[in-house]
Amino acid sequence: MEIYKIMVLVAVIALASGCTLPGETGTAVSTKGIVINSLSFNPSQLEGMDEGVLALEIQNLGSVTARDVKAYIYGMDTSNAWTVVSDQGTIDYDFGELNAPDVVNNIPSFPATATWTFTPTSPAPEGVPLEYNPAVRVCYNYNATATAKFTVISKEELKQERNRGSLTYTDVSTRNSGGPISIDITSRQPIVVSSTQTAKTLAVNVKVTNNDLTTGVVYLPTADCMKLGSGEFNRVEVTVKIPSIGETHTGTILLSDGKTGSKTFTFSNIPNDVVKQDMDIIFKTTYGYSVDASTRFMQIEDSL
Structure with a gap:
């Protein structure tokens, strides 16, 4: 009983001080x-x-x-x-x-x-x-960096898992650096690799979020924040890279409501022999904020 009381007391102190307990994640x-x-x-x-x-x-x-x-x-x-x-x-x-x-x-x-x-x-x-x-x-x-690991799957393997009843979809967890702009993958995994006559392709849906919308405005870093043109504010230029296939894409994402915006990036250097595997992806952006x-x-x- 005394040991139990001590454990409870330690837990209360840890929570009150903002510390994390075993099994919990760190500061948000x-x-x-x-x-x-x-x-x-x-x-x-x-x-x-x-x-x-x-x-x-x-x-x-x-x-x-x-x-x-x-x-x-x-x-x-x-x-x-x-x-x-x-x-x-x-x-x-x-x-x-x-x-x-x-x-x-x-x-x-x-x-x-x-x-x-x-x-x-x-x-x-x-x-x-x-x-x-x-x-x-x-x-x-400001700069933002985000990383994620996601699973890709061929159409053939997808059909087999569906027939076996073992196919499950999950959200992709993205780790973002701190700041008002965050980047996430909205595609659920496993993401299907598509085949064309010349290559295998992978489409990744990317979402950018302005987390400080009530007080802040995002814009292209080369713009004058006191004289923003219609093509400069609520826009974020994002670079997306999958290191294992050596492919990088850059695109501008419009946050049409000032809060969120999405864009699909298509990668074409997918290995022909891919069945089901994990891939790392890196997002980077430099943006202006006020x-x-x-x-x-x-x-x-x-x-x-």
């Missing part, structure tokens, strides 16, 4: 890249020609280094009504690269901060308080 993969921890404006009410400061804090919660990280101000008339300058001396802020957490050594990533000084070019009209809603868009380039946040402040006439 992050579905975030860069997140905006905070955005604030101080003071929240400006009098007359007083200045205010917009403060931003961001952090990389994914699994790879975020590159070309920049923050842009919008939602304000920065040409006439306000002079806006960051602590870098420019209106756009360049963070450069932000490292991801070190999961192996349990070291979190470090937040990065930026500030902008807002100076009005004129006071608020007498008796008419003005409300402003400055917004920030943080844009960056997250937004906004805050508010008031400008009133000078009380003096």
